Amino acid sequence: MTKFALKALLGRKLRTALTAFAIVLGVATVSGTYVLTDSIDKAFGSIFTDSRKGSDAVISGKSAFKLGSGTGVTAPAFDQGLLQEVRALPAVAVADGSVNGEAQLIGKDGKAIVYGGAPNLGFSIARGASPFNPLSLVQGSWPKRNEVVVDKSTAHKEHFTIGQTIRVQAVGPVQQLRLSGIVKFGSVGTIGGATLAGFDLPTAQGLFAKRGKLDEIAVASKSSVPTAQLLAEIRRILPKDTQVRTGQAQAHEDSKDTNAFISFLQKFLLGFAGVALFVGSFVIANSLSITIAQRTRELATLRTLGASRRQVLRSIILEALVMGIFAAIVGLFAGLALAKGLFKLFDVVGFTLPNNGLTLETRTVVVSLAVGIIVTLLASLRPAMRATRVPPIAAVREGATLPESRFARYRSIASVLLAALGFGALLWGLFAPGLGTAGVLLFMLGGALLVFFGIALLSVRLVPPLAGALGWPATKIGGSAGVLARENAQRNPQRTASTASALMIGLALVTLVSILAAGIITSFRGSVDKIWKNADYAITAQNNFSPIPVAAANAVAKAPGVIAVGDVRAGETQAFGKTINTTAVNPATSRMFNLDWKVGSGAVLATLGADGAFVDKGYAKSHGLGVGSPVPLTFPDGSRELFYVKGIFDPPTGGSPFGSVTISAASFDRHIQLPENLYSFVLMKGGQTSANAAALDRTLSSFPNAKVATRQKFIDNQISGLKSVLNILYVLLALSVVVSLFGIVNTLVLTVFERTREIGMLRAIGMTRRQVRRMVRHESVITALIGAAIGIALGIVLASLLIARVDFIVLSIPVGQLIIFGIAAIFVGILAAIFPARRAARLNVLRALQYE
C-alpha cells in the first residue's frame, strides 16, 4: 500500500506539483522571514559587536529615564574632563572619548544623502590606531581638523574623491570639510542604507554642538586587570549623569532597539506567512478532494481487492505526507530566494536593511519543515476521510458518487454557527473591556480564522446565485462558451466555493487593509485641514519625520516676507510615573493653529510662559486635570519642574501634532540639551506665492535636510510613509493571492481532465479550440469573481468592525480601489486559465471521446 501511495503521487506529477505549490509558497514565506530576520539580526549583531570591540568598559551619559529611539532627544553628554580622570586610573590601559549624532552628508546636487529611512551616522574618531576604532581605511588617511572620512558605499554612490570638499551638516549650519579618507566598517558588507561620517574629536564636537563634552568614553583595561576591578575603579570617580557598562553589556544595550525592531519585523512577516499557509491549506484540501473524487473508481477497486478503510485513509495521508515533505523542502530553499527578494523589496520602498549574507539557522529548517508538513497533513484530513467513504461498489458502477458524510446535513447550520462564533470572538476581542493586548489579538485572530472557515463553508450556498449574476456578462460576451462556463461554475458548487474561498481570504485582507489605510488618510487629512489654520508653509525633514535643528527655523524667521514661524518641538518626558510624548510650541503657533478648546482658547498657545502647559482631553480626564492642575515633568537630564494646566483641547479624529502635554518652547529648551523641531510652520506676507516659496528654499539651502511644503504637499508627504507601508502590505498579501491563483489553476486542470470526454464531444459537434479556451477562461473568471465578491464584502464588514472600535480612524470606503481589486480578480482568473485552457483546447477530439 505504501508503494501504491507513492506511485499514485508519481503517476500524477503535474497535479501533485500544482497542489504542492500552494504549500511551497507558504513555507517559503516562513523560511524567508526567518532567513531575512536572522540575517539582519546577524548583520546588526556584528555591527554592534564590532563597534564595541576592544572596549572592556564604556562610559556613557545617563538619562533620567529610559528614552525611546528616534524621538529627537538623546541622553545628555557629559563633561570631557572625565576622560583625563579615567586615563589616570591604575587599571586603565587606554581610554578614548567620542561624540556622535546625526551627520548629514550633502551630495553634489546640494541635497542631503538619504538612503531609505536609514540613519546618517556621524561620530568622532579619536585616532586611527585606537583599539576601539571599528573602522578600517580603504583609501586616504584618518581625519584631522576639518576633515571627514565617509564609508565606501556612500563614497562610491556619490562619486566622492579624496581631497575634495564635502558639505556636512549636523546641528548647526552646513560645514565644508575635506574628504581625507574612505573607510569600511568592520566585517559587514553593507550596513543598510546608513551613511557614515567620521571626524576628529574637536570637529565632531563643533558639528554636534557638544564643545567640551563627550557622549562616550571607551576604556581598555591593563591586561592583568579583571573587568570587575576596572568597573569598580571607574564607578568610584563616575559623575552622577554618567554610567558605565562592560563592552559586551554596552553592545547589548546598543542593539536593544534594533532587536525590538527585528522581532517586530519577524512577527509581522510571519503573520503574512500564516495567511499564505492558511490559504494554501484551502488549496491543498480542495485539490485533494477533487483528485479523490476523480479516483473514486481506483479507490473502490482497492476496496474490492481487500483494502480496509484504514488503509485507504493511510494511503491518502501518506500521499499528503510525502507531498508535504517535498513542498516543505522546496519551500525552505525557495525561502532563501524570497529573503533576497524581501531585502530588495524593503530597499525599494525605502527601508534599506543591513545585509551580511543570508543566514540559515537550524530553527528555520525545523520550523519550515514542520509547518509545511503539518499544514499539508491537516489539510488532507477531510479529503482522506472522504476517501474512506468510497464504497467498493463504485468499482463496478458508472458515475458512482461519494455518499455524503453522516454530518453533511448539518453543514449549513455548522458553517453559520462557525461564522457566528467567529464574529462573536472578533467582537469580544474588539469591545470586551479589560482584555490585554495578547488577549485582544488572540480573540481577533481566532475569530478571523473561524469567520474565514465559516464563510468558506457557507459560500457553497452563495455560489449558484453569485455565479448566475457574475456569470451574466460572460454569457453576453462569450456566447455559448460563456453560457457553458456559467453552467460549469454552478454544477459543482462545493468545488467552485472551495476554489473561490482561497481567493476570498486574500481579497478580504487586501480590502481590510485598503479601507483602514483610506480611513487613516482621510482622518489625517481632516485633522490637518482642521488644525492648520493660517500657516502658508510647513518645514519638515527630507524624510518627513526626523527632527530638524532649531537653527533651520531661526534662519527661516529671518527670510524676506516671513511674518512668523511657529515651531513644534517633540521629546519624551516623565509625568505621573510614565514616559509620555511631550511637545513644545513657541508663541507664534497661536497665529497658525486652530484647536478645539474645551477649556481655554487659542491664546493659550501664545501665553504658556515659563510654567504653563496644555493637555489633550483624554489625558486630562485620565489624570483628573483641570485648569491650574500641576503636572510634574521629569526631563531626560533628570531635571524636574512643575507645569500648570492652562488649557484642554479635544484633538480631531485623525490626531494632532501635539503630545499628551505641551509646554512652551522656551521651557523645553531649558531642559533639553539639543532641542530640535518636529515641524515648523511659516506665515508669509502674500501667502502661498512662488516668490515666497523661492525665498524659503533659498534660506533652507544651507539646511539640506529641511524642506518646504504647502499644506497639500505636507499631507502628501506625511502619508507617503504610510503608503510605503501599505505597498509592503499589498506585496505580502499578493503572496496569498498568488497561492489562491494556483488553487484556481489546479481546480481547472483537474476539471478539464475530468471533462475530457465532454470537451471531446463539444469539439466533435463543432466547438472551436478558441471557444473551448474561452469556456475555461470564463469559468475561471467567474470563480475568481465569486471569491472577490465574497472577499471584498467580508473585508468591508471586518474593516467596519475594526474602525468602530478604533476612535482615531473614520470609515471611508475607497470605492475606486475596491473596483480595482475586482478587476485584479478578473486578471487573476484570466491568468489562472491560461494553462488549463490550452490543455483543454489541445485535446485530440478522437482520443478525448475514446478516453476511459
Next chain:
Amino acid sequence: MGRLEVLCVPWKTGSNEMGGQMSETVEATPATDTAMPAAGAVVSARDLTRRYGEGDTAVDALRGISLDVPKGQLTAVMGPSGSGKSTLMHILAGLDKPTSGEVTIAGTEISKLNDSDLTKLRREHIGFIFQFFNLLPMLTAEENVLLPLSIAGEKPDKAWVDELIDKIGLADRRKHRPSELSGGQQQRVAIGRALVSRPSIVFADEPTGNLDSKTSGEILELLERSVQELEQTIVMVTHESRAAAIAHRVLFLADGVIVRESKDISAQDIVAAMDELGGS
C-alpha cells in the same frame, strides 16, 4: 431472429429445437426450496430481494432469488438488461446489501457484517474481474497482480506467482504498465490479480464486455482453464452467449427472478433461451 417469433415460440421447445445438442434443463425452483445452503456450496443465497428507491418510484431489482454456487465450477448468470443480474452479483459479492434474504460466502453469512469484517472476507475469499479491468495505471502488470497480497500484507509465494503469470501469458510483460498493454492483456492482468490470493470465489463482471471477439475467446479460455487446472470457483455475469457457454451451469434471470437454470448448455441454446427472455 425477430422479437415476434420469440413471443410465439415457447422457450422450452425453442431451446430444444435450436439446440444442436441436448442440455439438461432444470427448473429454477428446486434450489429455492432448501432453507439451508447446500453442502459444498462456496456461495449460497436465500430469498434475496433488492428494492431501489421508495414509494411509487421503487424498483424491485431482485424478487426472491435463491441459489448455490458449487465449488470448482464456473457459474454464469445471464439475462437481458435490467433483469437484475448485476445487482445479484453485487449482492453475492458483498458489494451491495439485499433488502431481504441472506448470502453466505465460505460459511459466513455476510449481510450482517460490518465494513472491516467484509474487508477481511474480501481479502481471504473473494476475487474480482471487471468489465473495464480497473487496473491501477501507475503500477506495472506484476505489481497489479500482486496488489491483493500487498494490501493484505502477505508475502507472495514466488513459485505460485511465477506459475500464475506464466498461466495468464504475461511472463514477458511483467514490467509493463497497463497503458502499454492491449485490452486483452490488461484483462489477463486482472485475472491474475483475481486469482493470486487463491480466493474461494471469483466474481467476473462482464469480463469480455469490453473486448473484441478474438480476445474474448482467449480470455474465456483462460477462465475455463483456471477452473479446470486450478479448481477455481467462478461466478460470471455476462450477456454474451459465447461467454456463458463455457460455464458448467447458466442461470437465466428475468425481472429479478431466476427463470431457468441449464447445465452445460451450448452457445446456440443460450442464444435461443435469451431470445425467449426478450433480450440479447
